Amino acid sequence: MANVFDVLNERGYIDQVTHEEELRELLEKESVAFYIGFDATADSLTLGHFLQMMVMMHMQRAGHKPIALLGGGTTMIGDPSGKSDMRKVLTREMIDHNAECFKEQFKRFLDFNDDRAIMVNNADWLMDLNFVNFMREIGVHFSVNRMLTFDCYKNRLEQGLTFFEFGYMLMQSYDFLYLYRHHNCKMQLGGSDQWSNIIGGYELVRKLEQDKVYGMTFKLLTTAAGTKMGxxxxxxxxxxxxxxxxxxxxxxxxxxxxxxxxxxxxxxxxxxxxxxxxxxxxxxxxxxxxxxxxxxxxxxxxxxxxxxxxxxxxxxxxxAGSADSESIPSTDMDAKIFEEGIGILDLMRELGLIKTNSEGRRLVEQGGITIDGEKVEAVDRMVSLDDFKDGRILIRKGKKVYHQVKI
Missing domain, CATH: 1.10.240.10 (Tyrosyl-Transfer RNA Synthetase)
Known part of the structure; x- marks a missing residue:
C-alpha cells in the first residue's frame, strides 16, 4: 500500500507540514494517532468540513487512528482565525447540542468500532481548568510578541482583539498536549488557516514532553473563482x-x-x-x-x-426537460393563495429563491425565470391556479436552480 503521505500529496491536500521527511517515515512504519478539531458553532458540518473528513478517512484506511475532537470548550471563546469581528458567543446548551449533532455525522464517515477511531470533547478538560495554574504551566511558554505576528491576531489589531480571543491559541495548544498525554496523539491536522494554532500546540508538546510530534495543514476548499466551496x-x-x-x-x-x-x-x-x-x-x-x-x-x-x-x-x-422526479426540491402551498394570484417576486421570496425584490426584478428582466419552461416576461406577473397542471408548477431560476410548487 502507498504511504498515506504520498497519497495526500498526490491528491492535492497538503499545504504545510512540519518535518516532512520525518513524518513521512513515521506514517510508513507505525500506526499514528492524529486529531482534527471541530468547533461546534452550528448544528451541522458543512461541505467545507467534508474535505477534513476525507483526510481522516484516507488516514484511517491506511491504518492510522483518527481522534475527532469536538470543541465544546474552545467554542465558548471562538477562533479569531480569518474573522474580522469577534465570533458570536454561544450558550453552553447550544454548544452541547451542536456537538451532539456533529457526533452523529462523524459516524457516517469514520469507523469507531474496536477503538479504530475515538471522539472526545475538549469541554471535558478545558471547562474546569484553574486559571492561575494554567497560566503557570502553559501561558509561560507563549511569547505575546510572537503571537502578534501571526495573521490570525495581526489582522484583528485595528478592529480590536480581546484578551478573551487571545487565549484561543493557548487552549488549542493545550488540546494537543492533553491528547498526547492521554491518547498518545502525535499529529494535529487542520485547514491552512489553522497553521499558527497548530504550530503553537506542536511547539508546546515538544517543549514539555521532549518528544517528536507533527503538524499538517491542508488547502482550504475554494473554487476557481476564489470563493469558499459550499x-x-x-x-x-x-x-x-x-x-x-x-x-x-x-x-x-x-x-x-x-x-x-x-x-x-x-x-x-x-x-x-x-x-x-x-x-x-x-x-x-x-x-x-x-x-x-x-x-x-x-x-x-x-x-x-x-x-x-x-x-x-x-x-x-x-x-432532459422532464419534471417528473419527486426528488426535485418542492414546497406545498395552500391553493387559496393562488385563487386571486400571487406576484412572481413574492412567490420566489416565499420559496427562498431570491432574497430581495430587486434581485428578482433583475432576474426577470434578464430572462432568467421560467414557469414550466415558459419565460416570465414581466416583473408584475401573477401566478394563479390557471398556471398549475396536475396540481404543480416548476419554477426555474437561471439555468440550474429548480423548485416545484404543489397545491
Missing part, C-alpha cells in the same frame, strides 16, 4: 439533509465550474487518480459526465446510495 447565494451547503437536501447537494456539485472538476474529484472522492485525470480531461459537453460522477460520489458518501440514485435521476430528468 458557499452559495442561498447560503451554506450543509451535510444535514434537513438543511441541504441530497438533491441540492448533488446539484451544487453537478454545476461546478469546469476548471474545478479535477481538483474536486481528487479531493472529494476516492476515485483512483488515473480515473480522476481521465474524467477531468473530457472536453465541452462531455465534462458534464465528470461533474455527474463527482456529484454522485459525494452524495453517496454523505447520504447513501438510495438518495444519490434519486438525485441522479432528478438531475437527469431536468436536463
Amino acid at each position: 458557499k452559495t447565494e442561498k447560503g451554506t451547503i450543509w451535510l444535514d439533509r434537513k438543511k441541504t437536501s441530497p438533491y441540492e447537494l448533488f446539484q451544487y456539485l453537478r454545476n461546478v465550474d469546469d476548471r474545478d472538476v479535477e481538483k474536486f474529484l481528487a479531493l472529494l472522492t476516492f476515485l483512483p487518480m488515473d480515473e480522476v485525470r481521465r474524467l477531468s480531461a473530457l472536453k465541452d459537453a462531455e465534462i458534464n459526465m465528470a461533474k455527474e460522477v463527482l456529484a454522485y460520489e459525494v452524495t453517496q458518501m454523505v447520504h447513501g446510495k438510495e438518495d444519490a440514485d434519486k438525485a441522479l435521476e432528478a438531475s437527469r430528468s431536468l436536463f
Whole structure:
C-alpha cells in the first residue's frame, strides 16, 4: 500500500507540514494517532468540513487512528482565525447540542468500532481548568510578541482583539498536549488557516514532553473563482439533509465550474487518480459526465446510495426537460393563495429563491425565470391556479436552480 503521505500529496491536500521527511517515515512504519478539531458553532458540518473528513478517512484506511475532537470548550471563546469581528458567543446548551449533532455525522464517515477511531470533547478538560495554574504551566511558554505576528491576531489589531480571543491559541495548544498525554496523539491536522494554532500546540508538546510530534495543514476548499466551496447565494451547503437536501447537494456539485472538476474529484472522492485525470480531461459537453460522477460520489458518501440514485435521476430528468422526479426540491402551498394570484417576486421570496425584490426584478428582466419552461416576461406577473397542471408548477431560476410548487 502507498504511504498515506504520498497519497495526500498526490491528491492535492497538503499545504504545510512540519518535518516532512520525518513524518513521512513515521506514517510508513507505525500506526499514528492524529486529531482534527471541530468547533461546534452550528448544528451541522458543512461541505467545507467534508474535505477534513476525507483526510481522516484516507488516514484511517491506511491504518492510522483518527481522534475527532469536538470543541465544546474552545467554542465558548471562538477562533479569531480569518474573522474580522469577534465570533458570536454561544450558550453552553447550544454548544452541547451542536456537538451532539456533529457526533452523529462523524459516524457516517469514520469507523469507531474496536477503538479504530475515538471522539472526545475538549469541554471535558478545558471547562474546569484553574486559571492561575494554567497560566503557570502553559501561558509561560507563549511569547505575546510572537503571537502578534501571526495573521490570525495581526489582522484583528485595528478592529480590536480581546484578551478573551487571545487565549484561543493557548487552549488549542493545550488540546494537543492533553491528547498526547492521554491518547498518545502525535499529529494535529487542520485547514491552512489553522497553521499558527497548530504550530503553537506542536511547539508546546515538544517543549514539555521532549518528544517528536507533527503538524499538517491542508488547502482550504475554494473554487476557481476564489470563493469558499459550499458557499452559495442561498447560503451554506450543509451535510444535514434537513438543511441541504441530497438533491441540492448533488446539484451544487453537478454545476461546478469546469476548471474545478479535477481538483474536486481528487479531493472529494476516492476515485483512483488515473480515473480522476481521465474524467477531468473530457472536453465541452462531455465534462458534464465528470461533474455527474463527482456529484454522485459525494452524495453517496454523505447520504447513501438510495438518495444519490434519486438525485441522479432528478438531475437527469431536468436536463432532459422532464419534471417528473419527486426528488426535485418542492414546497406545498395552500391553493387559496393562488385563487386571486400571487406576484412572481413574492412567490420566489416565499420559496427562498431570491432574497430581495430587486434581485428578482433583475432576474426577470434578464430572462432568467421560467414557469414550466415558459419565460416570465414581466416583473408584475401573477401566478394563479390557471398556471398549475396536475396540481404543480416548476419554477426555474437561471439555468440550474429548480423548485416545484404543489397545491
